[in-house]
Amino acid sequence: MKLATWNVNSLKVRLPQVIDWLQTNQPDMLCLQETKLSDENFPAAEIAAIGYESVFIGQKTYNGVAILSKQKGSEIITAIPGFEDEQKRVVAATYGDVRVISVYVPNGDTVESEKYQYKLRWLPALTGWLRQELKNHQKLAILGDFNIAPEDRDVYDPQLWQGKVLCSQPERAAFGDLLQLGLTDSFRLFEQAEKSYTWWDYRMMAFRLNRGLRIDHILLSNALASVCTSCTVDKAIRKLERPSDHAPVVAELTA
DSSP: OEEEEEEOSOHHHHHHHHHHHHHHHOOSEEEEEOOOOOGGGOOHHHHHTTTOEEEEEOOSSSOOEEEEESSOOEEEEOSOTTOOOOSOOEEEEEETTEEEEEEEOOOOSOTTSHHHHHHHHHHHHHHHHHHHHHHHOSEEEEEEEOOOOOSGGGBSOHHHHTTSTTTOHHHHHHHHHHHHTTEEEGGGGSOOOSSOOSEEOSSTTTTTTTOEEOOEEEEEEHHHHTTEEEEEEOGGGGGSSSOOSBOOEEEEEOO
């Protein structure tokens, strides 16, 4: 089984790249973030034409998440239960005996902002929901743009980013709380090249100079982590014309 996640930063703009990537890589499930499309404008027909079912929730201009899969999903959820939120950041579905969740964690803007406080409220709500999901689903994968670089090695310049949004101690602690549930950061199951990142700013030649952060993650329950055979970042897609500022992350499992 091949699972992937990709913040496409506008599915309308990136649809040809997504379709080409799906046809070339053939993942079983691809989780998308920042689709930035209202539901009536989601390109489900175009995606179905290449053999993928879509479950999604979106809004115009901002946010939006989706799961594209070769199977039809069931038990679909499009919000964190019990958490009041107008922003469309979560979609979950079950495929066979595997529960898949696509998330777009709030960015947080700056640590002084209300958006940061919203992020710090959002993350415990996610953790509480996932605790219950793990009780109900032994095989669970949560994929997405977490907007958190978990460790200094996930940041091109840890000193520069120290205490800033995406790298602050409260955010990293919240990420640790997710792992404490019994989830594993699949990328860290394997030896990886130094300075491996998933996001690079469009400005100041950040990609060319590899000034990036690893903020896109695939977290796996114990049952899935035990059969994960690889986790990689597909940087090639970031080199295309008009790319997303994120690269896909891909995990392969024998399950």
